[in-house]
Amino acid sequence: NAGVTQTPKFQVLKTGQSMTLQCAQDMNHEYMSWYRQDPGMGLRLIHYSVGAGITDQGEVPNGYNVSRSTTEDFPLRLLSAAPSQTSVYFCASGTARWNYGYTFGSGTRLTVV
Amino acid sequence: AQRVTQPEKLLSVFKGAPVELKCNYSYSGSPELFWYVQYSRQRLQLLLRHISRESIKGFTADLNKGETSFHLKKPFAQEEDSAMYYCALRASNTGKLIFGQGTTLQVKP
Numbered sequence: 623n624a625g626v627t628q629t630p631k632f633q634v635l636k637t638g639q640s641m642t643l644q645c646a647q648d649m650n651h652e653y654m655s656w657y658r659q660d661p662g663m664g665l666r667l668i669h670y671s672v673g674a675g676i677t678d679q680g681e682v683p684n685g686y687n688v689s690r691s692t693t694e695d696f697p698l699r700l701l702s703a704a705p706s707q708t709s710v711y712f713c714a715s716g717t718a719r720w721n722y723g724y725t726f727g728s729g730t731r732l733t734v735v
Numbered sequence: 736a737q738r739v740t741q742p743e744k745l746l747s748v749f750k751g752a753p754v755e756l757k758c759n760y761s762y763s764g765s766p767e768l769f770w771y772v773q774y775s776r777q778r779l780q781l782l783l784r785h786i787s788r789e790s791i792k793g794f795t796a797d798l799n800k801g802e803t804s805f806h807l808k809k810p811f812a813q814e815e816d817s818a819m820y821y822c823a824l825r826a827s828n829t830g831k832l833i834f835g836q837g838t839t840l841q842v843k844p
Contacts, residue, residue, distance in 0.1 A: 653830060653832075655831075655832060657834070662744070662836065663836060664741075664821065664834050664835055664836035664837045665779075665821060665823075665834035665837070666834070667831060667832070667833060667834075670830065670831055670832075672830045678829070678831075680831065681833070712778075712779065714779075714832075716832070721767075721784055721786050721787060722767060722769075722784075722825050722832070723769065723781040723784055724769075724771075724781065724832060725781075726771075726778045726779040726780070727778065728778045729778065
């Protein structure tokens with residue numbers, strides 16, 4: 623049982639490049655979310671999903687796209703990377719069956735130069 | 736809109752001293768509150784949820800709706816408690832889980 627798997631663990635992008643951060647969970651959780659973690663800012667919600675085919679914006683959605691075609695996968699797309707998107711990104715999943723306690727991935731450290 | 740505030744960036748105590756990590760929230764509905772912990776170089780882990788009224792690793796937290804607070808307490812801090820602690824609120828009407836800014840707990844020997 624792998625839990626929540628994020629790839630890659632590290633990535634360096636040039637300004638203007640696009641990329642997709644992958645997130646997969648094998649616990650059949652209905653809820654999935656993406657967060658960014660910045661010093662002094664805590665964890666900020668980018669996008670979230672309450673089930674396959676349903677997504678919504680969080681606190682800081684600009685510059686990011688998501689889709690949820692299956693229960694297991696929730697990729698995060700950076701359309702045109704900017705230095706302000708340098709951060710650590712966490713994916714998480716949760717379920718009402720466990721009182722919504724979320725399980726987190728190990729994170730992706732992204733640097734945009 | 737929902738908001739979670741953790742007023743202390745850093746809390747430093749000596750081993751054996753009591754600990755209280757503060758968390759205040761703003762939400763018009765019925766809140767569901769959580770504490771998460773992130774040890775050095777590890778992923779975030781759920782510590783406890785208010786709905787379960789748990790005591791995990793000696794930590795407890797009580798939801799005070801009148802003061803809109805969910806402070807995390809431990810009577811005697813241990814060095815292994817040193818970590819980053821996040822308070823989080825789940826909005827029942829949207830399913831969003833919103834986090835505070837986090838508090839670093841440093842327990843000195």
